Amino acid sequence: MRPPRVHQVRSGTDYPIIETPPISAHHTWEARMLARKLLWIVPALIALPLQAQDLQLAELGECALESGEVLAPCDLGYRTYGELNAARDNAILISTWFGGNSAAWTGILGSGLIDLGGFYTIVVDAFGNGVSTSPTTSSTQGGEAFPLVSIGDMVHSQYRLVTDVLELDGLYAVMGISMGGMQTFQWLVEYPDFFGKAVSIIGSPRLGPYDIARWETELRVLELFEDCECEEAAAVYSGLSMLTLNSPEYHARVTDRTTVQASLAQQARQSVQSLSEGRTKNIATQLRAMINLDISRGHGGDMAAAAAAIQAELLVIVDAVDHLVTPGPALEFAELAGAQSVILDDDCGHLSAFQGCSGTVMTEAISAFLARDD
Amino acid sequence: MRPPRVHQVRSGTDYPIIETPPISAHHTWEARMLARKLLWIVPALIALPLQAQDLQLAELGECALESGEVLAPCDLGYRTYGELNAARDNAILISTWFGGNSAAWTGILGSGLIDLGGFYTIVVDAFGNGVSTSPTTSSTQGGEAFPLVSIGDMVHSQYRLVTDVLELDGLYAVMGISMGGMQTFQWLVEYPDFFGKAVSIIGSPRLGPYDIARWETELRVLELFEDCECEEAAAVYSGLSMLTLNSPEYHARVTDRTTVQASLAQQARQSVQSLSEGRTKNIATQLRAMINLDISRGHGGDMAAAAAAIQAELLVIVDAVDHLVTPGPALEFAELAGAQSVILDDDCGHLSAFQGCSGTVMTEAISAFLARDD
Numbered sequence: 042m043r044p045p046r047v048h049q050v051r052s053g054t055d056y057p058i059i060e061t062p063p064i065s066a067h068h069t070w071e072a073r074m075l076a077r078k079l080l081w082i083v084p085a086l087i088a089l090p091l092q093a094q095d096l097q098l099a100e101l102g103e104c105a106l107e108s109g110e111v112l113a114p115c116d117l118g119y120r121t122y123g124e125l126n127a128a129r130d131n132a133i134l135i136s137t138w139f140g141g142n143s144a145a146w147t148g149i150l151g152s153g154l155i156d157l158g159g160f161y162t163i164v165v166d167a168f169g170n171g172v173s174t175s176p177t178t179s180s181t182q183g184g185e186a187f188p189l190v191s192i193g194d195m196v197h198s199q200y201r202l203v204t205d206v207l208e209l210d211g212l213y214a215v216m217g218i219s220m221g222g223m224q225t226f227q228w229l230v231e232y233p234d235f236f237g238k239a240v241s242i243i244g245s246p247r248l249g250p251y252d253i254a255r256w257e258t259e260l261r262v263l264e265l266f267e268d269c270e271c272e273e274a275a276a277v278y279s280g281l282s283m284l285t286l287n288s289p290e291y292h293a294r295v296t297d298r299t300t301v302q303a304s305l306a307q308q309a310r311q312s313v314q315s316l317s318e319g320r321t322k323n324i325a326t327q328l329r330a331m332i333n334l335d336i337s338r339g340h341g342g343d344m345a346a347a348a349a350a351i352q353a354e355l356l357v358i359v360d361a362v363d364h365l366v367t368p369g370p371a372l373e374f375a376e377l378a379g380a381q382s383v384i385l386d387d388d389c390g391h392l393s394a395f396q397g398c399s400g401t402v403m404t405e406a407i408s409a410f411l412a413r414d415d
Numbered sequence: 416m417r418p419p420r421v422h423q424v425r426s427g428t429d430y431p432i433i434e435t436p437p438i439s440a441h442h443t444w445e446a447r448m449l450a451r452k453l454l455w456i457v458p459a460l461i462a463l464p465l466q467a468q469d470l471q472l473a474e475l476g477e478c479a480l481e482s483g484e485v486l487a488p489c490d491l492g493y494r495t496y497g498e499l500n501a502a503r504d505n506a507i508l509i510s511t512w513f514g515g516n517s518a519a520w521t522g523i524l525g526s527g528l529i530d531l532g533g534f535y536t537i538v539v540d541a542f543g544n545g546v547s548t549s550p551t552t553s554s555t556q557g558g559e560a561f562p563l564v565s566i567g568d569m570v571h572s573q574y575r576l577v578t579d580v581l582e583l584d585g586l587y588a589v590m591g592i593s594m595g596g597m598q599t600f601q602w603l604v605e606y607p608d609f610f611g612k613a614v615s616i617i618g619s620p621r622l623g624p625y626d627i628a629r630w631e632t633e634l635r636v637l638e639l640f641e642d643c644e645c646e647e648a649a650a651v652y653s654g655l656s657m658l659t660l661n662s663p664e665y666h667a668r669v670t671d672r673t674t675v676q677a678s679l680a681q682q683a684r685q686s687v688q689s690l691s692e693g694r695t696k697n698i699a700t701q702l703r704a705m706i707n708l709d710i711s712r713g714h715g716g717d718m719a720a721a722a723a724a725i726q727a728e729l730l731v732i733v734d735a736v737d738h739l740v741t742p743g744p745a746l747e748f749a750e751l752a753g754a755q756s757v758i759l760d761d762d763c764g765h766l767s768a769f770q771g772c773s774g775t776v777m778t779e780a781i782s783a784f785l786a787r788d789d
Contacts, residue, residue, distance in 0.1 A: 250670035251663040257676055258654030261647045261683075265639055273635045273642070277651060280632030284658065289625040293743045296624035302631055302706075309635075332676075369667045 094120055094147050096172070099206045104174075104198050110188035113181065117173045117202050118166035119143060122150055125161040125209075132209055133157055133411075134199060134236075135164040136217040136224035139327050142172050149218075154400055156408055160213065165202060167195045167220065169326030176322030184322055192220075192334045196227045200235070212236035214353075214411060219243050219366055219391070220327060223334050226374070230336045233352040240407055242358045243391055246336040246344065246374045249367040255285055256328050263321040263328075275316055276309035283308070287396075288362040290388035348377035355380035356410040358394075358403055365391035381410065468494055468521050470546070473580045478548075478572050484562040487555065491547045491576050492540035493517060496524055499535040499583075506583055507531055507785075508573060508610075509538040510591040510598035513701050516546050523592075528774055530782055534587065539576060541569045541594065543700030550696030558696055566594075566708045570601045574609070586610035588785060589727075593617050593740055593765070594701060597708050600748070604710045607726040614781055616732045617765055620718065620748045621709040623741040629659055630702050637695040637702075649690055650683035657682070661770075662736040664762035722751035729754035730784040732768075732777055739765035755784065 096118050104115035120143040143164040149155055166172035168190045176187040203209050215228045215236050222244015229239055266274035340346035357375040359368035361384050375382040383406045389398035470492055478489035494517040517538040523529055540546035542564045550561040577583050589610050591599045596618015640648035714720035731749040733742035735758050749756040757780045763772035
């Protein structure tokens with residue numbers, strides 16, 4: 042296997058990876074909602090002392106997958122923020138959410154919504170997000186030929202990045218939001234002694250039945266869009282997002298019933314863009330990874346055994362009425378592991394902490410949890 | 416206008432209307448779920464002294480619609496149970512739910528889930544349900560040519576049935592489940608002095624934003640199915656039902672995560688049947704009627720004014736976590752009208768009372784409410 046190589050990818054170069062659609066046109070409503078939130082955050086970053094925000098690309102050569110297939114080439118996009126200390130023990134690894142990328146995390150970190158000041162933060166783009174190796178980027182395994190990747194595969198690649206490329210012997214913490222939180226759970230069982238703390242934010246160790254039904258339905262919507270490339274399919278994609286990203290109670294309180302139809306139609310037109318040019322395959326790649334997730338698989342499906350095997354301190358943050366990643370499995374795991382859990386107790390749903398609902402609760406819980414004991 | 420005519424439609428005749436698919440193959444999951452519930456109920460009916468359960472058909476000739484168009488022919492299917500008393504003041508009118516029909520109501524009445532013993536009950540099939548005039552039944556306005564009908568149009572036709580065909584001067588009560596409950600709300604403002612009591616079960620006077628998003632998304636799914644006649648579109652139709660008929664908490668408690676995908680695939684195959692042969696147009700007819708519902712329209716959109724104008728006693732039954740017909744609008748109307756409301760406080764959602772969750776609460780509330788004061 043070739044030694045990994047790292048590209049520095051600067052803004053303004055013609056490197057194709059940074060020519061993926063801007064975050065505001067990204068392929069999920071989740072990303073778009075975050076983007077709206079971030080519109081006012083990003084300008085504030087100019088004054089922030091974050092270093093090396095530019096996208097870098099690690100070429101890992103080949104990545105063996107859990108399916109038995111091999112992903113090659115296997116490239117990982119990532120960005121780092123802050124500085125590694127002399128003891129090399131202040132690194133935090135962050136995995137991206139479904140449809141998200143490391144660029145979007147710049148906004149979250151810069152806003153202070155999650156304050157990692159004093160840490161050396163590494164945000165890694167997950168396979169299938171259009172930055173790291175994806176159906177839309179692979180020169181050898183693009184589109185239909187892209188293999189099935191798992192959350193475990195994502196985590197294995199991140200471990201190689203951290204150890205082989207960044208040459209770290211351990212991490213202070215791992216963390217992620219949504220599918221990023223799922224990767225956090227996977228990290229806990231894959232590399233239990235490699236880090237001391239873990240934070241899963243609206244993530245899950247294994248999807249509940251409702252989540253599976255939701256994502257499985259979305260897979261069918263993607264297939265329909267591939268067949269028709271039509272606005273009706275994009276409308277269903279947007280509609281499904283609206284119905285599950287926030288709770289019905291949130292919509293009853295916040296959404297104007299007289300504008301719902303026009304709003305859905307507008308979102309549908311945007312989604313046509315987001316789903317076209319083969320991006321359905323990127324989305325489906327990550328959907329399948331989530332659907333197949335089960336961190337207890339290595340323990341014969343016994344979640345209690347998986348929980349007993351973890352070593353890191355764990356903070357689990359969920360929203361009480363999250364209908365995209367239902368909170369039950371994460372809370373049950375926290376209980377099994379004797380971990381700390383924080384329930385964002387509002388009517389907002391999945392995006393609670395990112396829509397001004399319970400952001401402060403999340404911010405404070407994470408800061409307190411990550412504070413160094415020394 | 417011709418005087419209305421009534422057909423007696425006996426089981427076993429070759430009258431096409433009763434050759435619509437049996438309830439177990441009907442076109443919504445709602446209907447299928449009820450059908451499962453009813454499987455054990457219907458045999459019990461053999462011993463019950465219900466009279467004239469056979470489908471009858473009233474030919475109303477022409478029905479002027481709120482859109483300005485005319486529905487012609489305009490036929491209403493209905494079934495009656497029990498006997499009209501000598502004073503002719505014990506009649507209860509029931510409107511059918513979305514995708515439901517009067518046959519399905521036989522099971523509910525026979526089961527005692529809603530006990531209308533001692534009353535003369537008239538269950539009327541709503542336009543678009545495949546029994547009363549529908550895109551699939553109209554010889555002159557079938558399919559695409561079917562005009563836009565409203566919940567008001569449904570109620571107007573029912574009033575003509577009651578007054579012109581059944582020659583009643585008033586009703587003891589009106590009642591309905593889901594879209595039937597929406598018709599009940601419409602009855603309250605259309606014919607305020609024609610009946611003394613009204614029961615809306617999981618209905619609404621005007622859909623909330625979440626509901627509109629849900630049904631609007633379903634309209635797009637129907638369009639996709641019409642274009643492809645494919646299992647993917649049917650799968651999205653089934654998936655959307657699963658995601659909204661019960662709450663995520665219900666699925667977390669009841670549904671086996673390992674069988675979700677197979678179950679969705681099976682439902683998709685059934686839905687292909689349910690959606691084919693032009694039945695998407697029937698479903699869309701009723702969907703649009705629900706989306707456009709606003710019983711305050713005659714009061715300039717002022718729901719308080721609408722509530723002030725009603726005369727009947729009103730019982731509103733909702734489920735706390737109903738994600739198909741969100742409970743807010745019905746509860747707000749009940750408060751405005753000083754009406755009695757019952758919240759089924761469980762995790763089941765729309766089908767709560769019909770899945771053994773809060774059926775007893777509903778049964779008792781309705782019996783107490785409908786009890787004659789004399």
